[in-house]
Amino acid sequence: xxxxxxxxxxxxxxxxxxxxxxxxxxxxxxxxxxxxxxxxxxxxxxxxxxxxxxxxxxxxxxxxxxxxxxxxxxxxxxxxxxxxxxxxxxxxxxxxxxxxxxxxxxxxxxxxxxxxxxxxxxxxxxxxxxxxxxxxxxxxxxxxxxxxxxxxxxxxxxxxxxxxxxxxxxxxxxx
Amino acid sequence: xxxxxxxxxxxxxxxxxxxxxxxxxxxxxxxxxxxxxxxxxxxxxxxxxxxxxxxxxxxxxxxxxxxxxxxxxxxxxxxxxxxxxxxxxxxxxxxxxxxxxxxxxxxxxxxxxxxxxxxxxxxxxxxxxxxxxxxxxxxxxxxxxxxxxxxxxxxxxxxxxxxxxxxxxxxxxxxxxxxxxxxxxxxxxxxxxxxxxxxxxxxxxxxxxxxxxxxxxxxxxxxxxxxxxxxxxxxxxxx
Ligand code: SF4
Ligand code: SF4
Ligand code: SF4
Ligand code: FES
Numbered sequence: 460x461x462x463x464x465x466x467x468x469x470x471x472x473x474x475x476x477x478x479x480x481x482x483x484x485x486x487x488x489x490x491x492x493x494x495x496x497x498x499x500x501x502x503x504x505x506x507x508x509x510x511x512x513x514x515x516x517x518x519x520x521x522x523x524x525x526x527x528x529x530x531x532x533x534x535x536x537x538x539x540x541x542x543x544x545x546x547x548x549x550x551x552x553x554x555x556x557x558x559x560x561x562x563x564x565x566x567x568x569x570x571x572x573x574x575x576x577x578x579x580x581x582x583x584x585x586x587x588x589x590x591x592x593x594x595x596x597x598x599x600x601x602x603x604x605x606x607x608x609x610x611x612x613x614x615x616x617x618x619x620x621x622x623x624x625x626x627x628x629x630x631x632x633x634x
Numbered sequence: 635x636x637x638x639x640x641x642x643x644x645x646x647x648x649x650x651x652x653x654x655x656x657x658x659x660x661x662x663x664x665x666x667x668x669x670x671x672x673x674x675x676x677x678x679x680x681x682x683x684x685x686x687x688x689x690x691x692x693x694x695x696x697x698x699x700x701x702x703x704x705x706x707x708x709x710x711x712x713x714x715x716x717x718x719x720x721x722x723x724x725x726x727x728x729x730x731x732x733x734x735x736x737x738x739x740x741x742x743x744x745x746x747x748x749x750x751x752x753x754x755x756x757x758x759x760x761x762x763x764x765x766x767x768x769x770x771x772x773x774x775x776x777x778x779x780x781x782x783x784x785x786x787x788x789x790x791x792x793x794x795x796x797x798x799x800x801x802x803x804x805x806x807x808x809x810x811x812x813x814x815x816x817x818x819x820x821x822x823x824x825x826x827x828x829x830x831x832x833x834x835x836x837x838x839x840x841x842x843x844x845x846x847x848x849x850x851x852x853x854x855x856x857x858x859x860x861x862x863x864x865x866x867x868x869x870x871x872x873x
Contacts, residue, residue: 543735546756547727548763550735555763588763593756601756605735631755633746634734634849 462619463511465497466541467531469524470551470589471517475542476500478606479514485613492620508534512619514541514602518551519590523583532596537625539615540591540598543605543633550605551589559585600625603633640706649702656684656697659710666710667719667748670785671698672835673855674862675794680786682722683748686710694718720752728759729808730766731780738778738851739839745783762808769814771821774844775833777812782840784810788832795861800826812840834858 468476476499482489496510497503506527513535519525532538543549554562563585568575592598602611608629615627636651642664649658654677659666669681679699686697689707694715697708709715726745734740766779784803789812792801800823804813815823833841834853842851863869 540756547732548761549733552731552761552763553733553736555761556731556765590761591756593758594760598756603755630750632741632750634737634740 462493463496463507463509464493465495465506465510465513465531465535466499467497467506467513467515467527468499469515469517469528469545469592470520471542471544472550473499473516474606475514475516475544475604478542478604478609479612481609482613482616483609485616488620489616506530506534510535512537512539512625514539515545515592515598516541518544518548519586519592519595520551521583521585525586525595528592528596537599538592538596539600539602539625540593541602542607543603544589545592546601546603547633548589548591555588559587601631602627603631605634607631638702638704638706640702640704640708642708643710651702653702654698655686655688655695655700655702655706655708658702659697659708664710666697667751668698669744669748669783669837670787672787672790672858674858675787675790675835678786678790680784681726683719685715685718687712687715716752720754723749723752723754724757724759726783727754727757728761729764730782731761731763733780736848737781737839738842738846738848739781740849742849742852743839744837764808766811769820770844771819772823772826772828772844773821774828775820775830776842776844777814777820778840778842779811780840781838782812783838784812785837787835787837788812788841791831791835791858795858796827796829796831798825798827798829801832831858831861 495501496507513531519528540546544551563577567577602615604611611627611629611631614629618628619625637648638651639648642659642662645662647658647662656666667683669683671677677698679696682696684697685694687709688695734746769777789801789803793799800814802813803810804817805811814820815825833843834855834857839851
């Protein structure tokens with residue numbers, strides 16, 4: 460049975476996913492061993508049931524992030540906080556010292572060249588704080604780094620494919 | 635001076651009377667993690683990373699401020715100590731805003747290195763996301779309170795190596811902060827001689843040379859040690 464793998468992009472810059480794509484030829488081995496059932500790089504709308512492993516990039520920044528995070532936890536065996544934003548809040552959390560209304564005003568109104576207004580139609584409500592995933596659901600593994608180095612990711616996935624404990628065999632680092 | 639015999643992690647050693655447990659352990663090649671300790675200035679037990687277990691004493695004691703005694707039995711790396719060390723580190727990270735990815739000290743930071751050595755890959759406490767300012771009023775140096783761990787190294791070198799007494803601590807508990815002169819912008823602090831010793835001593839990204847960007851702050855601690863050696867041992871030439 461192939462491993463059912465998902466990756467999700469919450470409040471992050473996509474850098475962690477870039478580092479994932481940077482796995483080079485290991486991606487070929489990986490493609491044979493996993494089914495990528497949900498990810499920004501595949502066209503699946505809803506998070507499926509019975510997922511074995513999910514890599515979570517980004518901090519929990521808004522109500523949509525929070526909703527999908529709970530769905531992911533309910534439907535996934537192993538959750539990985541993937542990168543510093545998911546692990547610590549990191550760059551996404553830099554805004555946490557500024558009240559949300561002031562922040563939106565500064566960016567979308569004061570900072571606009573013309574027609575400044577705070578957008579809301581169809582957009583999720585920003586949370587008061589951008590927070591790490593572990594503040595809301597149980598996280599099984601943390602792979603920090605901004606982004607996590609590709610060898611850290613490969614070390615982790617390799618252990619997983621070979622049925623060892625889900626942890627990386629490489630030194631981790633923040634930043 | 636009389637020698638004391640003691641055991642550290644099962645190893646019989648002898649140390650000079652008046653030596654600290656940290657000195658005795660270092661001498662015997664037994665590493666103890668430290669953060670506020672800095673060669674050349676007195677120890678004050680500010681960070682508690684160097685805690686050790688001593689048989690017969692229920693409290694954990696900081697190795698850097700505890701003096702050796704005859705027959706002491708010391709443990710430096712028990713399960714209990716590792717648990718508390720990791721807790722201390724996590725609390726330090728949660729108390730201020732540490733964003734390594736955009737920090738001047740990324741990759742050369744003693745706090746980071748300690749976190750790695752204690753296996754800290756995440757923080758279990760809620761981050762407090764406090765609002766702290768940056769003081770960039772000084773001509774040459776900057777202070778980012780977001781990264782300060784209140785180790786007091788800067789205060790001690792400023793007073794006891796440079797003798798300027800510019801840096802001080804104000805406030806209590808989590809609100810404590812490093813100030814310059816009578817709580818004025820660093821650039822207006824007349825007593826500062828611009829020697830840069832505080833910047834050399836800082837273990838984190840809190841003090842930096844202006845103009846340095848992400849990961850660029852590497853500290854020259856050898857200079858501090860040289861000055862102290864020169865004074866204490868009259869060695870005026872670097873080897
Ligand atoms: S001071 Fe050290 S731990 Fe804090 S943000 Fe900078 S590099 Fe990271
Ligand atoms: S530059 Fe020198 S005098 Fe000025 S605050 Fe730092 S240690 Fe003190
Ligand atoms: S500024 Fe640096 S040296 Fe001074 S107390 Fe803070 S962390 Fe320590
Ligand atoms: S090194 Fe001993 S308390 Fe900080």
